[in-house]
Amino acid sequence: MYGKGILKGLGVTWKRFWDTYTEDIAWVLRGKKRYYTEEGVQHRSSKDQKGIFTVQYPEEKLIQPEESRFLPFLVYNKLPDGKREILCTSCGICPKVCPPQCIWIVRSNDPVTGRPIPEPTEFYIDMDLCMNCGYCAEYCPFDAIKMDHDFEVSSYGRNVYDMEKLLKSSEYYKSIRPLNYEREEAARITEAEAKKAKEAARAAAQAAKPANPPAAPTA
Amino acid sequence: MTMPAPASTATVDLAARFPDVVQLDARPDYTGFIVEKDSLLEVAAAIRDEFGFDLLSSVTGVDYAPDKMEVVYHAYRTSGGPGLAFKVQIPRIDPVEVPSLIHLWPGVDLQEREVWDLLGIKFSGHPDLRRILMWEGFEGHPLRKDWKEGFYEEDVKPFKSRWPQGKFAMAEDLNPFGDNLTFPKNFDPEKWIPEGEALLYGALARYTVENEDGISSDRIVINMGPHHPSTHGVFRAVMTLEGETIKGLKPVLGYLHRNHEKIGERNTFLQNMPYTDRLDYFNSMTNNFGYALAVEKLMKIPVAERADYIRVIVSELSRIQNHLVFIGTLLNDLGAMYTPSLYAYEERELVLDVFEAISGSRMMCNYYRFGGVVRDIPDDVMQKIKDLVYERIPPKTDELDRMLSENEVLLARMRGIRMINAEDAVAYSITGPVLRAAGVPYDIRRADPYGIYDRFDFDVAVRYNGDLMDNYLIRIDEIRQSLRILDQAIRQIPQGPINSQKPAYQVRVPAGEAYGRIESPKGELGFYVLSNGKPNPWRYHVRAPSFVNVTALEKISVGTKIADFVVLLAMFDMVMGECDR
Amino acid sequence: MDSETFNLPQYEIPEDLRHAVAVTTLDRLYNWGRRSSVWPLMFGLACCAIEMIAAQTARYDMARFGMEVMRPTPRQADLLIVSGTVTKKMLPPIIRLYNQMPEPKYVVAMGACASGGGPFKEGYNVVAGIDKFLPVDVYIPGCPPTPQALIAGLIKLQEKIDKQTIKEASWYKRKVKDPNYVPVPILGPDLIDPRRTADIKAAAAQKE
Structure with missing residues (x-):
């Protein structure tokens, strides 16, 4: 039919x-x-x-699944005195790995010692270049840059984010990626403990030193 | 763990057959043969007719600045097996000229035009050697190593201006023309006369024809695209019509030419991975696969066992959603506005949910790393994949089949309208479902297995009529075969690490060349990657199935009605991101 | 829009009339009509176009905002969603499409590429942001923005429409020359913007 x-x-x-x-x-x-x-x-x-x-x-x-990624943001810890501890150390891995080269970091030196200050002086991400690939978050050794879940970011102008706009608290990060946060926190704790143990060992060694002074060279 | 396949030169000894004009390519980690320019036609004919390499898959050029240039050909047998690479070297003095192979393999047409456009290598004997991706009148050949664009900053990434003194600056402010522009010295825009499209229209058939009664009649020239709902992006076809019959047709490409290869040569190897996502933006998972294969071949590293299975699972899921969307958009083009495509997109959304959960992004997955994948599939997502594969997609595919395949309107529009026959399809280097619907059972997953595809039991979907209906049905067949592969992969997947390498943002890639190719849902997707031991590829070429398949469009369309042209075009399942790159 | 949002706050309406009567301004009514029937041009460029299509499909369903009627012809469209990388070769057709759209017309730059060139900005054939040629109303970052992000951007556009007033609407003013007319660029050795020929000539003369 x-x-x-x-x-x-x-x-x-x-x-x-x-x-x-x-x-x-x-x-x-x-x-x-x-x-x-x-x-x-x-x-x-x-x-x-x-x-x-x-x-x-x-x-x-x-x-949104936990791994979902949109734009990158910088993580800071809220300190008890209300100040912000920025986790970024200006190590320069994210601008190096970024495929479209959309991250700009200014690292400045301490005027007294002449050594680099970890906290970045300027941090810019041009969101109109960013391809949301997630490499910056993936290769950051300090868990300082992460990919956001928030997609309601449309605006009436171009989107070049400075540090103020990029910074979000670690509580926010914990709320969007609880499993990742837990894993990283656990790794940080073990690392800190290992460091502490090492320091304790070194301190013990040093404490033990005066007890056994090197034998005086004998003639 | 699977080791990357050794770069094979097949089992032919071309140098023994042509001792005077052919030598083995002796550079370390290079394969294939170097042919004297003057004997190229003779050797190529022997490769095709004596040695049986009937499918010339890829043609590309390399600029070995400052002294020579090279044209690289990759030929395969449709009966399967490894391929044969042969090359021609020419001194880098303009005009750089190589004989065209268009009379042996008409499929090289657009690829030779691309090499001319981007590298400035002339192909003598090519009947219509115009620019293809850029426009006539554009200054220079962009892929030459000494050519620099408006926003040129440095030869390679990472740029030094980003860190540690990374003062933010717009690239526009650094360019003398204030934008992504570069003009020759003393250029006067007011005196510029645009070259227009006289060459393009000249390449088409004559405007006025005289029939046997001596009556002369005009042919109509129709421009379809670049803004047209049925061209699947910014594709443009210029055709001459007599009544409703197409008498001549030229595809015009380049409206989405995003300079993928030039940017790719500046990127590090790892940085190219997210760029490959944006080639065929329906199938970032398979694009990644091809690129990862090529670089793993260069690096000679194995892939973690579990990652191999994950790669198969995500690739086949990607193929399923691609074909579903294909069916939806095909029906759109046939006039069944929206309903089938809305249904197809529902399943696609569910597959994309899985991709988002494992990779982070719906479309631009950036999921593969050299030696494995970036993230494991957690158990809950694995459950979701199982739900899709066992409970959701099979009945929905059947439903789509039930809804459409017996529809009388569909049958009337598609059955018996010939697309291409097997012989022409091979000559025109067509790959993918269109080739298989013409009766050639050539599927790289079976013909030259990559990854772990040799472990799975599946049939190569093939149909023999070569009409539009077969081209439609073969997609449904392929969905069912993909489900078979998925079933086996899900049952066999082992536990274990997901990457054989340590995560590193700088990878060491030894010098050499590699051609990694996969069966993408559109056809053969090949990546020709050339390393000189530095952190960036020296040459990075994408052999895009959409681009090569469209070579045959003229052959297929001439003689058909314009109403059928929309459907013929839809059958290629083109994605312009991949076609124009 | 329900009568709550329709009503002007300064007018007290008796309880029993509240569902039958609304006191509002012509502006609000006018903008309500316009914002609820924004017809986009059926025009896709690249990857973002796929997400735009996804936003039209069942899961996101832009029809809920009166935006389901995608018009293939610019003559019937109100909104140009620039969805993807704008290449120099594609720019002249885009400008022609824009010039053919009737007023009032809006432009949404969807995704990084349309907003500012995106990951392909450094490429020789890529225009670094459509706002160099067209007046962009809303920028949606993301590569690509998810369909939900696109809808969020379109809601932002609706907010913009709400703020416009009929008194100052430029499209009813008598004018000799269309202020929104953009001259179509010419494809030369590189892209020539007819508005900038003098600059280009000067810079080209300086080049060594």
Whole structure:
């Protein structure tokens, strides 16, 4: 019969349309809210999704996986006295590894000792160059630069971020990437302990030194 | 752990057959043969006819500044097996000229034009040697080592101006023309007469024709694109029509030419990885694969076992979502606006969710590293992949099949409209589903296995009619085969490290050349990478399937109706990011 | 928009009339109409275009904002989403498309490439930001911005539309020359911007 294929195809679309309402009813019967809840969004992004597929941004948002990356940001620790401890040490790995070369860092020297100050004097990222590849975060040895989850950053002008705009607290970082934060924190603690143990050993060695003064050279 | 395949020169000894004009390429870690320029045609004919290398996959040039230039050809047998590289060296004195191979392999047409455009190597005997990616009148040949663009800063990255005294400055402020521009000395824009497109229109068929009754009639010239909803990006086709029949056609490319290769030669090896994402932006996972293979061959490092499986899993997922989107957009082009493509995008979104969870980004995954991958697949994401592969994608593919494949309108538009026959498809260097739909069972995963594809049991999808319907159905076949591979890979994947190397932002790549190629969803994606031992590649060339496949567009379209042209074009599944690079 | 947002705060409406009557300004009504039917041009350039298409599909569904009608012709479009890398070769067609769009028209630079050249900025065939030629209303960073980020940017555009007023709308003013008209660049040895011929000539003469 001519037209059978078309009818079959229309049957598929009709089923899709119908599924939305049967699912709605099923959720009501189960006493759950299908829209505007995290559970609902999760279900609509799973294999069991049927009928409606829309996640109604901005009222609902997709659940971002932890590894999700958008723009880079710098991490600082809040100190008890309200000051910020910037983790970046201006080591220069991120500007070196950055594929589009969108990171600019000014490192200055201490006027007294002449040695470089770890904290960057200026830190610029041109977000209109950045390709969100995540290399800066991946290769940063100090966990000082990370990739953000926040994508609502559109603006009425060009986006060149200076240090003020780039800095975000480590609590924020913990909130978006809890597993990564935990892993890095654990690594930091073991490293600190190892360092402490080493120092203790050295101190012990030094403390032991006066007890055994080197034998005076005998003539 | 799989070691990278040794760079093979197949089993032919070209030097013994042509002792006077062919020598083995003796440079360390180079493969293939160097052919005398004057005997190129003779040797190439023997390579094709005597040795059976019927598919000339890639043509590219290398600028060995300051003294010589080289044209590199990679030929393969459609029956499978390793390939044969042959090269021609010419002194770097203009005009640099090499005989064109267009009469042996018509598929070199656009590639030779590209080499002319970017490197300034002339191909004598090429009937239509115009610029292809840039416009006529553009100054210079950009891929030559001594050519510098407006925003030129340094020869290689990383730039010294970024750290430690990285005062932020816009590149515009450093350029004398205040923008990404460079003009010859004493250039006067007011006196400039644009070359226009006389050459392009001249290359097309005649405007006025006279039929046998002595009546002369005009042909219409139609420009389709670069802004056209059915050209899948910024593709432009210029055609002459007689009534509704296409009498002549020329593709115009370069509207998305982003200078991938020039930037790639300035990048370090690792920095190129995220750039490859942006080639075929539907399939960043397979693009990464090809590039990683090429560089791993150069570095001679193995790939971690688990990473090998992960690579297969993500590549096949990528192939599935690509083909789903292909079917959706094909139906758009056929006039079934939106519904099929909306359905296809649903499955794609679910696959992209997986990609985002493991790599961080939906589209630009940047997931591969040399020796493995960057991140392991966590258990919950693995579960999600299993859900997709076993429970979600198979019924949805069947549903799409049920919805479309018997549709009478679809059948009327597609069945019996010939795309290309097997012989022409090979001559035109077509690869991928279009070649297989023409009846040539050539799939690199089987013909010249890379990674661990030799461990899986799957059929090479092939169909024999070569019409549009076959080109559509073969995509559904391939989705089903990909699901088979995924099933095996998911069951076999071992635990273990995901990278054989330590993470490092500087990799040491010994000098040499490598050609890494994979079966991307669009066809053969090849990366020709040349290292001279420095942190940056000396030459980085992408053999893009979309670009090479489009060579045959003229051959396919001439004689068909313009309404069918949209569908013919859709069958190539072109992505301009890869086509123009 | 419900009557809550429609109403002007200074007018007290009796309780029983609240669902039937709204007191508002012509501006608000006018802008509400415009912001709820922004028709984008069906125009994709590169990778970002795929995310733009994804934003049109079922999961993100731009139709909820009255933006589902993507017009292939610039004559019917209000919004040019520059979605991807603008190359020098592609620039003249883009400028022509923009010039053909009727007023009021808006331009969104989607992604790093359209905003400022992006990762390909250093390339010889790449225009470092469409704002050198067209007046851009909203910049959306990201490479590529996810569909949600695109929608966030379009909401930002709607906010901009809300702030415009009919009294100062330039598109109703009588004018001899269209102030938004952009001369189409010429492809020479490099891209020639007709507005800058004198600069280019001077700089080229200085070149050694």
